[in-house]
Structures are given as C-alpha cells and as structure tokens.
Amino acid sequence: MFLRCTERKKDGKVHYYYSVVENRRVANHKVTQRTVLYLGEINQLQEAAWQDLLNRFDSECQGHTVKPFQQQRLLGPAPLRPEEVDAIQVKLSQMELRRPRAFGNCWLGCEIWRLLELDDFWREKLPEGREEVAWHKVIELLAVNRLVDPGSEWRLHRQWFDQSAMDELLAEDFAVASKDRLYRCLDRLLPHKQELFRHLKQRWQTLFGAQFELLLYDLTSTYVEGAAELNPKAKRGYSRDGRPDCLQVIIGLVITTEGFPIAYEVMEGNTADSTTLRGFLDRIEQQYGRAQRVWIMDRGIPTEALLAELRASQREIRYLVGTPRGLLNKYEQALLDRPWQKINEAVEVKLLPQDCEVLVLAKSHGRQAKEQAIRRRKLARLLRKLRAMRQRPPSRDQLLLRLGAAKTEAGRAFQFVGLRLPEPGEAVTRQTFGFRLDKQKLQQAELRDGHYLLRTNLSAQDPEQLWKLYMQLTQIEAAFRCLKTDLKIRPIHHQLEQRVDAHILVAFQSYCLMVTLKKRLEPHGPGLTPKAALEKLASIQMIDVCIPTTQGAWLVLPRYTQPSLDQHLLLKKLNLELPQQPPPRIETAEAKESWEGLRQLKL
Numbered sequence: 001m002f003l004r005c006t007e008r009k010k011d012g013k014v015h016y017y018y019s020v021v022e023n024r025r026v027a028n029h030k031v032t033q034r035t036v037l038y039l040g041e042i043n044q045l046q047e048a049a050w051q052d053l054l055n056r057f058d059s060e061c062q063g064h065t066v067k068p069f070q071q072q073r074l075l076g077p078a079p080l081r082p083e084e085v086d087a088i089q090v091k092l093s094q095m096e097l098r099r100p101r102a103f104g105n106c107w108l109g110c111e112i113w114r115l116l117e118l119d120d121f122w123r124e125k126l127p128e129g130r131e132e133v134a135w136h137k138v139i140e141l142l143a144v145n146r147l148v149d150p151g152s153e154w155r156l157h158r159q160w161f162d163q164s165a166m167d168e169l170l171a172e173d174f175a176v177a178s179k180d181r182l183y184r185c186l187d188r189l190l191p192h193k194q195e196l197f198r199h200l201k202q203r204w205q206t207l208f209g210a211q212f213e214l215l216l217y218d219l220t221s222t223y224v225e226g227a228a229e230l231n232p233k234a235k236r237g238y239s240r241d242g243r244p245d246c247l248q249v250i251i252g253l254v255i256t257t258e259g260f261p262i263a264y265e266v267m268e269g270n271t272a273d274s275t276t277l278r279g280f281l282d283r284i285e286q287q288y289g290r291a292q293r294v295w296i297m298d299r300g301i302p303t304e305a306l307l308a309e310l311r312a313s314q315r316e317i318r319y320l321v322g323t324p325r326g327l328l329n330k331y332e333q334a335l336l337d338r339p340w341q342k343i344n345e346a347v348e349v350k351l352l353p354q355d356c357e358v359l360v361l362a363k364s365h366g367r368q369a370k371e372q373a374i375r376r377r378k379l380a381r382l383l384r385k386l387r388a389m390r391q392r393p394p395s396r397d398q399l400l401l402r403l404g405a406a407k408t409e410a411g412r413a414f415q416f417v418g419l420r421l422p423e424p425g426e427a428v429t430r431q432t433f434g435f436r437l438d439k440q441k442l443q444q445a446e447l448r449d450g451h452y453l454l455r456t457n458l459s460a461q462d463p464e465q466l467w468k469l470y471m472q473l474t475q476i477e478a479a480f481r482c483l484k485t486d487l488k489i490r491p492i493h494h495q496l497e498q499r500v501d502a503h504i505l506v507a508f509q510s511y512c513l514m515v516t517l518k519k520r521l522e523p524h525g526p527g528l529t530p531k532a533a534l535e536k537l538a539s540i541q542m543i544d545v546c547i548p549t550t551q552g553a554w555l556v557l558p559r560y561t562q563p564s565l566d567q568h569l570l571l572k573k574l575n576l577e578l579p580q581q582p583p584p585r586i587e588t589a590e591a592k593e594s595w596e597g598l599r600q601l602k603l
Contacts, residue, residue, distance in 0.1 A: 101162070107578070109144035113513060215296070294458065360453070367452075
C-alpha cells in the first residue's frame with residue numbers, strides 16, 4: 001500500500017487530495033490498484049496528526065522519518081527516489097518458510113514437454129476460449145504428474161498438486177487442478193490422437209534423426225477396477241497381469257527399434273492376438289503411407305494365412321517373427337545338417353532357406369540354463385508333494401483334487417511324471433498309488449532347451465543380423481514394463497470407455513517424455529536412466545519465504561533450492577539451465593490465513 005496525492009486546481013488555487021491505495025496482483029501477471037481509504041484534503045491540524053502517527057510508526061520500525069505532507073505542500077507530489085522504488089519495510093525476525101514442494105523433477109518434465117512442442121500442439125488443437133484455465137496447461141499437468149508421481153486424477157487434485165511446484169511452472173493457481181476440470185480435459189483428447197502420432201514422429205525425426213523402417217509390434221493387457229458396465233471394451237480374457245478376476249482391455253503398441261512409439265490401439269479385453277495384426281498393418285499404411293517396413297513380432301501374433309498373404313502381395317511388407325515349438329519339430333531333421341555360426345560366447349545360429357522364407361534356428365546357452373533351472377525347480381516341488389501324498393494317503397477324491405492343484409502349479413513340468421492311480425472304489429495305498437519320473441522324455445526336452453526358431457521373408461543371408469533384429473523385441477517389452485511399473489497405467493479406475501482410452505493416451509504421452517529423456521541421456525552413460533535423472537532432480541525443492549511487512553501484509557518469495565554439484569553436472573549434460581527465481585508477491589494477512597486454512601482443511 002502507498003499514499004497517493006492527487007493535484008487539482010480550483011478557483012485558481014491548487015488543492016491536494018490524499019488516498020491510501022493498494023496494489024493487487026491478478027491473472028496474467030497484471031497488477032491493479034484499489035483505493036482502500038480516501039482521506040480527502042488534509043488541513044494543517046489533520047496533517048499534524050497524520051505526521052505524528054507516521055513518526056511513531058517509523059520509530060517503532062527503526063526507519064527514517066518521512067514528511068510527505070509538508071513536502072507536497074511546498075513542491076507538490078514529489079517523485080520517489082530511484083533507490084526507493086519497489087521498497088518495502090519488513091520484519092526479518094518473523095520470517096517463515098512454508099510449503100516445501102517438489103520442483104526439480106516437475107521442471108524437467110515440463111522442459112521435455114516443451115522440447116517435443118506438445119504445448120504448442122495442444123494449444124492449437126484446443127484453443128483458449130471462455131475457460132478460466134487453458135486446456136493445454138491441464139494436459140501438461142496430467143502428463144507430468146503421470147511421469148513424476150503417477151496416481152489417479154483424484155489424488156492429483158487432492159494431494160499432489162499442492163505438494164508440487166506446478167503452480168509456479170504453469171503460472172496458474174489451484175483452478176488448473178480442480179477435479180471436474182481434470183475429467184473434462186480427458187473428454188477432449190481422443191479426437192486428436194492420430195494427429196498427435198504424426199506430430200511426435202516429426203519431432204523425433206528432427207531431434208534425433210529417428211528411423212521408422214523397423215517396427216516392433218506386440219500386445220499387453222491392463223485391468224480395470226470395478227464393474228465397468230459402461231465400457232464395452234472391458235471384458236475378461238487372458239490376463240498378462242495375473243488378474244483373471246478383473247475385466248481388462250488389450251493394448252496393441254507399435255514402436256521403433258530405438259523405442260519411439262508411433263501408434264497404439266485399445267481393444268476389447270478378449271481380443272485374440274492373431275486377429276489384430278491385419279488392422280495395424282492397414283492403419284500404419286493409411287497414417288504414414290506405404291514403405292518398405294520390416295515388422296518384428298513374437299510368435300502367436302501372425303497367422304499362417306496372413307504370412308502367406310504378405311509373401312504373395314505387392315505391399316513390400318517384410319517380417320521377422322518367432323514360431324511355435326511345433327514348427328521346430330517339423331524342420332528338425334533338415335536343420336541338423338546345417339552348420340552353426342557363433343555370434344558370441346552364449347549364442348549360436350544357423351539358416352535354412354525355404355521357397356519364400358528363411359528359417360533361423362538360434363541356440364542360447366543362457367536361455368537353456370534358465371529353462372532347465374525353472375523346470376527342475378517345478379519338478380522338485382511336484383515330487384515333494386507326491387511323496388507327501390504317498391506317506392499320508394488321502395481319500396481318492398481328495399487325492400484327485402490335490403493332483404489337479406499340483407498339475408496347475410507345475411505347468412508343463414507335469415508331463416514328465418507318470419502316475420498310477422487307484423481305480424474307483426479302491427483305497428489309496430502305496431500299491432494303488434505311485435509315480436515315476438520319465439527320465440528319457442526329460443533328457444529329450446533338455447536337449448531342445450534354449451533353442452527357438454525364427455522365420456522371415458527378408459533376403460538377408462547373415463544369421464547374426466537376423467538374430468540381432470529379433471532381439472530388438474526387448475525394446476517393446478521394456479516399453480510395457482515402463483508403462484505398468486514406472487508410469488502405473490494399471491489399475492484403471494475409470495468406468496467410461498472414453499475416459500479409459502483418454503487415461504491410456506495420457507500415459508502414452510508420459511511414456512513419450514520418458515523415451516525422449518532417455519535418448520538425451522544415452523550418450524552420457526548407461527547408468528543415466530530417466531528414472532534416475534528424475535529422482536536426482538527431485539531433491540531440488542521450492543519453498544515459500546514469507547516475511548511480514550510493517551503494513552500488516554506478507555511478502556512471499558517462492559524460491560527453489562540451489563542444485564548440488566552432481567545436479568549441476570546432470571543439467572549440463574542435458575544442456576538445460578534452471579529458470580530464474582519466480583517474482584515475489586504481496587499477500588494480505590486475511591488472504592494468507594484463508595489460504596492456510598484451506599490447505600489444512602484439505603490435508
């Protein structure tokens with residue numbers, strides 16, 4: 001607040017009128033002035049009383065005596081000296097530090113968001129209207145929250161926004177995180193999904209020179225909490241999350257060998273893998289045009305009919321896929337005469353050309369040891385249970401129930417044990433119930449452990465190159481692991497179909513931020529993962545330095561803590577610089593108390 005003097009000429013005389021004026025900060029960093037108290041024209045008696053009050057006020061605050069009325073009487077309203085501009089008297093002894101909140105990781109997420117120009121993309125797709133908060137800021141808030149500290153929209157609204165510095169980073173107050181606004185924002189995203197794919201593809205080409213000739217395709221599932229009666233896609237099917245009791249949806253994802261996702265689709269939860277590939281092939285061609293692309297897939301996705309169609313068509317689609325174990329038995333004799341080619345100490349491969357395809361047999365010693373260890377562990381557990389059943393024989397019905405449970409737990413290992421069961425009506429004794437391990441069958445299975453067969457219509461004759469291409473499928477497995485573990489796409493609590501799809505789209509954008517950050521970190525060391533970088537910068541916090549003024553208001557200075565030496569090094573490697581400290585602001589005591597009361601009520 002300050003004292004304003006207005007000069008007016010009336011009847012040839014100059015009159016001075018005084019008023020107490022308050023500066024108030026409003027939206028868009030603008031400041032408006034409000035007249036708090038109009039004093040009018042001050043006579044000599046009133047002037048002496050006001051000057052006496054100012055003298056006592058200044059003496060209590062150890063300030064300098066100010067005589068504004070006397071100076072203005074003689075010379076009119078005197079301008080402030082340069083050193084007095086933006087000056088305010090404060091009580092440093094009553095300084096308080098409030099609202100410690102996460103800053104560094106949120107700021108890094110916002111920087112990657114702007115690096116991909118997603119703020120401009122959504123500003124164009126969802127232009128500002130009559131809404132209090134721009135929608136592109138709400139989308140950025142949802143994506144950064146999913147990247148930094150994933151949770152539900154309700155948790156974002158209830159807890160996380162107040163525990164983060166997103167208010168300063170977005171230059172918005174709590175209105176950007178209101179519950180209804182977050183849900184309404186989800187309802188606006190889906191019509192722009194295909195255009196988002198094209199925008200991201202162009203940005204990755206510009207930033208990293210990404211190539212999109214080799215594409216990885218795979219599917220995963222994620223489950224939905226609740227009945228989901230309003231979502232026709234939520235159905236029961238094969239659960240890759242180990243939750244067959246929940247409804248689920250299937251997500252088909254296409255990424256490059258570098259990990260850049262270019263498309264995905266949400267399908268019904270009971271969709272078979274083999275029915276999805278044809279639609280994705282057509283969708284990618286419609287969106288990005290026809291090109292000589294190589295599709296790398298796991299077994300079970302392409303059908304024999306579709307592969308035959310691809311070989312006979314003129315679409316220039318190449319593939320490299322895994323095959324079922326039964327196909328290995330079919331070509332076993334033909335492959336025996338082929339020489340092994342050693343790729344490294346743990347992997348050997350051999351080729352078998354066919355009419356329109358090339359078969360690639362790979363043998364991994366590490367995979368062989370792993371498969372044998374898993375089988376032996378399951379067999380040992382199964383044999384212990386069978387011995388316990390012989391020592392304490394149950395009734396025949398109970399025996400069959402226990403054997404069914406043991407078979408489910410043992411899986412394929414159960415086929416290597418031969419059983420002798422009692423006939424109906426017979427008692428379970430050592431003579432009527434027995435078991436034995438089929439060692440010959442077990443030895444034959446162990447000889448095939450670690451072997452897997454690939455098939456392709458590529459013309460390359462280098463088995464090492466084909467094997468390395470197929471190993472790129474680990475990229476899409478890492479993508480699913482990131483979505484489910486780091487970004488916590490599951491479980492889904494939304495009940496409407498469009499909300500579920502929008503939830504997955506937000507997680508997709510967060511994964512794009514993660515991949516972009518990963519590519520920025522890759523040249524500097526394998527240990528610099530996106531998760532490690534976010535955790536490293538999370539210790540940079542923002543704190544509100546609150547200092548009371550002599551006028552009864554509060555001077556609030558939002559300040560982030562200075563980065564440490566290793567954080568400085570990380571920022572230098574990323575070629576990023578922290579922004580300037582936010583500008584200070586003045587809050588009235590009443591507004592500050594009401595804000596603190598609201599925060600305590602929320603907590």
